[in-house]
Amino acid sequence: xxxxxxxxxxxxxxxxxxxxxxxxxxxxxxxxxxxxxxxxxxxxxxxxxxxxxxxxxxxxxxxxxxxxxxxxxxxxxxxxxxxxxxxxxxxxxxxxxxxxxxxxxxxxxxxxxxxxxxxxxxxxxxxxxxxxxxxxxxxxxxxxxxxxxxxxxxxxxxxxxxxxxxxxxxxxxxxxxxxxxxxxxxxxxxxxxxx
Amino acid sequence: xxxxxxxxxxxxxxxxxxxxxxxxxxxxxxxxxxxxxxxxxxxxxxxxxxxxxxxxxxxxxxxxxxxxxxxxxxxxxxxxxxxxxxxxxxxxxxxxxxxxxxxxxxxxxxxxxxxxxxxxxxxxxxxxxxxxxxxxxxxxxxxxxxxxxxxxxxxxxxxxxxxxxxxxxxxxxxxxxxxxxxxxxxxxxxxxxxx
Numbered sequence: 541x542x543x544x545x546x547x548x549x550x551x552x553x554x555x556x557x558x559x560x561x562x563x564x565x566x567x568x569x570x571x572x573x574x575x576x577x578x579x580x581x582x583x584x585x586x587x588x589x590x591x592x593x594x595x596x597x598x599x600x601x602x603x604x605x606x607x608x609x610x611x612x613x614x615x616x617x618x619x620x621x622x623x624x625x626x627x628x629x630x631x632x633x634x635x636x637x638x639x640x641x642x643x644x645x646x647x648x649x650x651x652x653x654x655x656x657x658x659x660x661x662x663x664x665x666x667x668x669x670x671x672x673x674x675x676x677x678x679x680x681x682x683x684x685x686x687x688x689x690x691x692x693x694x695x696x697x698x699x700x701x702x703x704x705x706x707x708x709x710x711x712x713x714x715x716x717x718x719x720x721x722x723x724x725x726x727x728x729x730x731x732x733x734x735x
Numbered sequence: 736x737x738x739x740x741x742x743x744x745x746x747x748x749x750x751x752x753x754x755x756x757x758x759x760x761x762x763x764x765x766x767x768x769x770x771x772x773x774x775x776x777x778x779x780x781x782x783x784x785x786x787x788x789x790x791x792x793x794x795x796x797x798x799x800x801x802x803x804x805x806x807x808x809x810x811x812x813x814x815x816x817x818x819x820x821x822x823x824x825x826x827x828x829x830x831x832x833x834x835x836x837x838x839x840x841x842x843x844x845x846x847x848x849x850x851x852x853x854x855x856x857x858x859x860x861x862x863x864x865x866x867x868x869x870x871x872x873x874x875x876x877x878x879x880x881x882x883x884x885x886x887x888x889x890x891x892x893x894x895x896x897x898x899x900x901x902x903x904x905x906x907x908x909x910x911x912x913x914x915x916x917x918x919x920x921x922x923x924x925x926x927x928x929x930x
Binding site for chain 2 (some may be wrong): 542559560563564575639644646647655658659662668669670671672673674675676677679680683684687700
């Protein structure tokens with residue numbers, strides 16, 4: 541087994557990625573933070589509920605500022621969120637892990653890691669990049685989440701998570717963000733289904 | 736757990752896909768045959784060495800004939816092999832499984848199952864399609880194979896397998912095939928590394 545740092549938001553996708561990896565790798569859940577909010581504590585609590593080790597990953601505040609500007613200019617969050625995810629992967633790849641991983645799925649649009657980005661991360665940092673959900677469709681992911689995880693779900697503004705949205709919202713201020721981040725169904729993991 | 740039929744050649748990729756799936760799904764290894772050779776018996780022996788259930792899947796001989804014609808016309812096997820793999824996925828999806836799976840990898844060129852083909856299989860047949868190695872690069876696959884499987888490797892003409900190449904070679908005849916199927920490193924699974 542090698543040491544895998546898996547980017548973790550506290551949500552169901554990154555938690556399921558951990559469930560699928562843990563039989564074959566030593567998984568540490570890793571949550572990026574710009575130091576803007578304490579949202580990372582939500583991910584730590586979710587990691588504790590799964591019984592998996594947790595590490596906080598310091599991200600560069602200037603990337604949050606660039607992403608916020610991008611989102612304001614675009615009027616939607618997709619490109620800015622992708623910027624932040626790529627930065628978090630770079631930071632995780634620079635850390636002490638043999639491999640990095642995330643919860644990106646086959647049917648996701650954002651964030652996404654295509655083959656050329658995956659190979660670039662691997663070649664530049666001498667790590668493996670593993671995307672356990674990349675070959676799974678939405679129905680498979682939802683079924684496996686139901687079989688393995690206890691989650692709370694609800695509209696995005698009511699579910700505390702440690703995805704990048706919370707810190708970017710805090711940076712942008714409350715007046716700008718409701719139109720920029722449309723409400724969507726969100727999830728937070730509170731344990732294993734069989735625990 | 737649901738019943739997953741995983742297309743299996745006896746080689747390391749499809750065997751590793753089974754190793755990754757078996758903690759969360761009920762996996763049956765499924766080997767397609769056109770009835771041209773008895774190569775499927777090689778896959779059955781490999782499945783037995785892994786301790787996993789095995790089923791033979793009858794393929795349509797006319798597809799082998801189309802693929803052979805395609806390979807002759809192209810001068811290389813890629814498009815013909817892709818044709819056969821897609822046919823095998825269709826046949827597996829028509830069988831009694833809740834999900835079908837294969838050993839296609841991130842860095843593979845052939846066969847490959849892109850997102851639109853995956854969704855089309857799922858929607859038309861009411862099954863899930865799962866590609867456990869789709870988010871893994873070559874280095875990760877090779878490492879996990881070394882950790883979990885005993886394999887014999889060698890040039891493709893010396894390693895018995897139940898991939899589509901054997902039956903297509905038999906159909907094409909010996910004089911045509913050496914130039915059409917360039918020799919490449921091949922593997923056959925003979926057990927688990929920890930068994």
